Amino acid sequence: MTVDDYLEQHRGAHLEELFSLLRIPSVSTDPAHRGDVAQAAEFVAERLRALGFDTEIAPTAGHPIVYAERLDAPAGAPTVLIYGHYDVQPPDPLDEWRNPPFEPTLENGNIVARGATDDKGQMYCHIKGAEAVLAATGGLPVNVKFLIEGEEEVGSPNLEPFLRANKDRLSADAVVISDTSMYGPGRPAITWGLRGLAYVEVHVRGPSHDLHSGLYGGGVRNPINALAAMIATLHDEHGRVAIPGFYDAVLPLSDEERAETAALGHDEDAFRAEVGVSVSPGEEGYSVLERISARPTLDCNGIWGGFTGAGAKTVLPAQAHAKLSCRLVPDQSPAQIVALLRAHFAAVCPSGVTVEVEDHHGGIPFLVDRGAPALGAARRALGRVWGVEPVMIRGGGSIPIVASFKSVLGLDSVLMGFGLADDRLHSPNEKFGLDNYYAGIRASAYMLEELARG
Amino acid sequence: MTVDDYLEQHRGAHLEELFSLLRIPSVSTDPAHRGDVAQAAEFVAERLRALGFDTEIAPTAGHPIVYAERLDAPAGAPTVLIYGHYDVQPPDPLDEWRNPPFEPTLENGNIVARGATDDKGQMYCHIKGAEAVLAATGGLPVNVKFLIEGEEEVGSPNLEPFLRANKDRLSADAVVISDTSMYGPGRPAITWGLRGLAYVEVHVRGPSHDLHSGLYGGGVRNPINALAAMIATLHDEHGRVAIPGFYDAVLPLSDEERAETAALGHDEDAFRAEVGVSVSPGEEGYSVLERISARPTLDCNGIWGGFTGAGAKTVLPAQAHAKLSCRLVPDQSPAQIVALLRAHFAAVCPSGVTVEVEDHHGGIPFLVDRGAPALGAARRALGRVWGVEPVMIRGGGSIPIVASFKSVLGLDSVLMGFGLADDRLHSPNEKFGLDNYYAGIRASAYMLEELARG
Numbered sequence: 001m002t003v004d005d006y007l008e009q010h011r012g013a014h015l016e017e018l019f020s021l022l023r024i025p026s027v028s029t030d031p032a033h034r035g036d037v038a039q040a041a042e043f044v045a046e047r048l049r050a051l052g053f054d055t056e057i058a059p060t061a062g063h064p065i066v067y068a069e070r071l072d073a074p075a076g077a078p079t080v081l082i083y084g085h086y087d088v089q090p091p092d093p094l095d096e097w098r099n100p101p102f103e104p105t106l107e108n109g110n111i112v113a114r115g116a117t118d119d120k121g122q123m124y125c126h127i128k129g130a131e132a133v134l135a136a137t138g139g140l141p142v143n144v145k146f147l148i149e150g151e152e153e154v155g156s157p158n159l160e161p162f163l164r165a166n167k168d169r170l171s172a173d174a175v176v177i178s179d180t181s182m183y184g185p186g187r188p189a190i191t192w193g194l195r196g197l198a199y200v201e202v203h204v205r206g207p208s209h210d211l212h213s214g215l216y217g218g219g220v221r222n223p224i225n226a227l228a229a230m231i232a233t234l235h236d237e238h239g240r241v242a243i244p245g246f247y248d249a250v251l252p253l254s255d256e257e258r259a260e261t262a263a264l265g266h267d268e269d270a271f272r273a274e275v276g277v278s279v280s281p282g283e284e285g286y287s288v289l290e291r292i293s294a295r296p297t298l299d300c301n302g303i304w305g306g307f308t309g310a311g312a313k314t315v316l317p318a319q320a321h322a323k324l325s326c327r328l329v330p331d332q333s334p335a336q337i338v339a340l341l342r343a344h345f346a347a348v349c350p351s352g353v354t355v356e357v358e359d360h361h362g363g364i365p366f367l368v369d370r371g372a373p374a375l376g377a378a379r380r381a382l383g384r385v386w387g388v389e390p391v392m393i394r395g396g397g398s399i400p401i402v403a404s405f406k407s408v409l410g411l412d413s414v415l416m417g418f419g420l421a422d423d424r425l426h427s428p429n430e431k432f433g434l435d436n437y438y439a440g441i442r443a444s445a446y447m448l449e450e451l452a453r454g
Numbered sequence: 455m456t457v458d459d460y461l462e463q464h465r466g467a468h469l470e471e472l473f474s475l476l477r478i479p480s481v482s483t484d485p486a487h488r489g490d491v492a493q494a495a496e497f498v499a500e501r502l503r504a505l506g507f508d509t510e511i512a513p514t515a516g517h518p519i520v521y522a523e524r525l526d527a528p529a530g531a532p533t534v535l536i537y538g539h540y541d542v543q544p545p546d547p548l549d550e551w552r553n554p555p556f557e558p559t560l561e562n563g564n565i566v567a568r569g570a571t572d573d574k575g576q577m578y579c580h581i582k583g584a585e586a587v588l589a590a591t592g593g594l595p596v597n598v599k600f601l602i603e604g605e606e607e608v609g610s611p612n613l614e615p616f617l618r619a620n621k622d623r624l625s626a627d628a629v630v631i632s633d634t635s636m637y638g639p640g641r642p643a644i645t646w647g648l649r650g651l652a653y654v655e656v657h658v659r660g661p662s663h664d665l666h667s668g669l670y671g672g673g674v675r676n677p678i679n680a681l682a683a684m685i686a687t688l689h690d691e692h693g694r695v696a697i698p699g700f701y702d703a704v705l706p707l708s709d710e711e712r713a714e715t716a717a718l719g720h721d722e723d724a725f726r727a728e729v730g731v732s733v734s735p736g737e738e739g740y741s742v743l744e745r746i747s748a749r750p751t752l753d754c755n756g757i758w759g760g761f762t763g764a765g766a767k768t769v770l771p772a773q774a775h776a777k778l779s780c781r782l783v784p785d786q787s788p789a790q791i792v793a794l795l796r797a798h799f800a801a802v803c804p805s806g807v808t809v810e811v812e813d814h815h816g817g818i819p820f821l822v823d824r825g826a827p828a829l830g831a832a833r834r835a836l837g838r839v840w841g842v843e844p845v846m847i848r849g850g851g852s853i854p855i856v857a858s859f860k861s862v863l864g865l866d867s868v869l870m871g872f873g874l875a876d877d878r879l880h881s882p883n884e885k886f887g888l889d890n891y892y893a894g895i896r897a898s899a900y901m902l903e904e905l906a907r908g
Contacts, residue, residue, distance in 0.1 A: 029765030090767055096663065154765060181669070195668060199766045208730025209550065212880040213753045214649060214851030215635075217781050218736050218745035220729055224754035224776070225685060232686035235679065275674055276662025281806045282672050291672035299667045299770050300678035302760035307777060311483030311608060312653045312814040313544055314779055314852075315755050315880055322678070323761060325768055327671050352735050360766040397668030398768075426666040426769055 003136045003445045011438060014128050015111075017047070018437065021086070021120050022104040022113040028063055028087035029154045037063045037150050040086040044148050047127055051134060053146065060158035063087060063150030067166075071143045073452075079143035080374070080451055081172035081411065083401065084123025084179065085152035088115035089426045096428035110431040117419035117432035122178040122440060123148060125418055129444025141452030145172060152179070155199075155361030156401045163408040174374030175405045176447065178440065180395045180417030183264065188382035188443075190375060191415035193294070193394035194402060196328035196365030198337040199301075202227065202345060203356040204320045211316040221352025223320040224305045230355065231322065233348045234298055239283040241298045241326070243344045249331045253294055261289055264391060274422050293394040297327045323360075327396060334362025363400025372412040377450035382416060385443045397425075416443065457590045457899045465892060468582050469565075471501070472891065475540070475574050476558040476567040482517055482541035483608045491517045491604050494540040498602050501581050505588060507600065514612035517541060517604030521620075525597045527906075533597035534828070534905055535626035535865065537855070538577025538633065539606035542569035543880045550882035564885040571873035571886035576632040576894060577602060579872055583898025595906035599626060606633070609653075609815030610855045617862040628828030629859045630901065632894065634849045634871030637718065642836035642897075644829060645869035647748070647848035648856060650782035650819030652791040653755075656681065656799060658774045660807040665770040675806025677774040678759045684809065685776065687802045688752055693737040695752045695780070697798045703785045707748055715743055718845060728876050747848040751781045777814075781850060788816025817854025826866040831904035836870060839897045851879075870897065
């Protein structure tokens, strides 16, 4: 029986298994879901044990890491380390979901649920891919190590320590990660670059307690107005981030890369239609595709202060808060950007209030070595599944640990994504195309074969 | 038995009664408390019936109005209409209360509870004042009408219609209201002016759904950043409101009034210490007291958007919202200011988002006729209680219906407040001095006597 035959026969079972995993609300940022996160780890470990992998659920200071290895490949075969994560983003705003986020449903050929594509669905493709190869050939052509964590959505605070503590055990020839997107439907891609992240929370404090805006308004600096004024200084009229020094470490885009990017024929009208906007302003001088993947940004992710309930409350609040983050590109560093943010807020903070910039977590931006051998195997595998040569793209998101794999284990990562950019990652009604799920499983199986060919 | 004897004997009972009223969470802006608001109306009506007042609980489109009258004064005696409100502000933020907001407690001689001073405590002074005169003399020296509403904290939408529908029944020689503050401890005051209010909610909408800030950041206008940028345009570097035309209708302060205000010797250091700030910036060229009572303002009362929970969520939100309000002075009008706000937000709204300005409610600013006869009676009553001549001040808050009493009933209002500016109205741990509660009851009783003297 071939890999394809096996996969054809098990489509139903593979969908049901993924649904079971998606039903577990493993929201890593919310302490209330700690038990669910642990249950998701157990689910993943159980599936790997069933495939004959030597499997362990390694506890950490936070959520556990599932590590599994099967090293019985033919002598001289390479070793691949497959990384993924079983934790998910919070589902809110809940009222925008057509169905409950943790009750997966099929809608027009899409699996709809929190985590469908980020990253439970894509991660599970590799477990099912290995299963298919084992079922078809009785063994694996390369040594395979799975490293599935539960803290990717909170910045993987405990993964790098785990890498350092297990350097030898994790040794491999390459890392493979499926936590990115294809370039488009039917257009497979290798993501050779990702943006980094600097995430901070800003706390503005004024009076010692909430005040009546009638009795005190005019005599006290309003923390919300002050916060808004400070946020307004973060961009200039050209759409550039106006924090002094923000662009100092940014590597300029080469003419070659700009040409390669332009050749992708990114459809900006389609982008606007999908997002639901009529215009898409941003940093002047760059295309939308460059702005969302290869240029640094600053976005407010949340803001709150004062009275936010129904009706009108005439309060002059004591505090106002915001969460904001910067997407970074080589060679910016999260620590350096947070330091610049701190200095900037301190410099623009008006009298009558204080400002505190709290560092949440960051990720280092990276560009992978385009000549890495495993890259060839991945491209061949994707080409076999989709029948077209995959394109090389940069992703706008962050997978901080890719940098850790390079710095700690000295390994390049191959990012082969099976999802689509409009899969609504981190948004209500997140989805993963059923066809891409099945194609992803095949691509994973083929990749193991191609890696063996070297 | 004199009024003073009676009050001395009933201190305990009068405190217990007020506590019972304060235990009713009559939050008028919150539909969940509709039943509690009705219960507070019933409580007030019951106490007035017990004093022989012809009492009715008049239903409205919103919360009911309690109307009670006792018109058996000697022939030729004047008629006073006493206004107050039994509804209260929402208690949040709840975690800043030392005790639950609706479980009144005595702390260092202060009654601490939501509504203690605004306005349950001060309103109740008049019910107990009338009770004392009745107990001491067997009747009332003037005709008394009580008008106690349950929607003051939401802009009294149904009071003016009630005034129009009951013009004859509400006819009187003067309106007396105790919903303001004394100038300071032991320094009684008549408030001859109040600020108006224009309150709006601003809705900024961008993409049709929340987006991943990595995959879309840089390609889409961020609604939070856009809202902050718009709010930042509302003030200039001199602390003035920068909305074109905002000051056009403002009556300048006369030299006489500025001198009278300066003579009050307002302690700005004490103000800052009480509020908990080291500096109190605002509109340049005016004292803090002028800025908080006689000059117009603009304050954000609330702001929210994106992810506001614990942890870090890298979302580029679809919407951002803010509540903001302006305190107005003669001759600004709420409708005119809301129109200016609408025009300004439309003018400064950046591309890629839309802005909607929703009008919540407003109040007309006013200055009362300082020669009004009832003003003399009130001043004499306050002088008898505190042993000093009350000062004339302007209040920074709004009592929209004072303007309605003038426009609909043609009546001037006498604002005699028994609370203090630092009673934390609308804030956690709202308080009302026990001595001021008892003094307020006496002042109300004396005022009825002084009104009879003409």
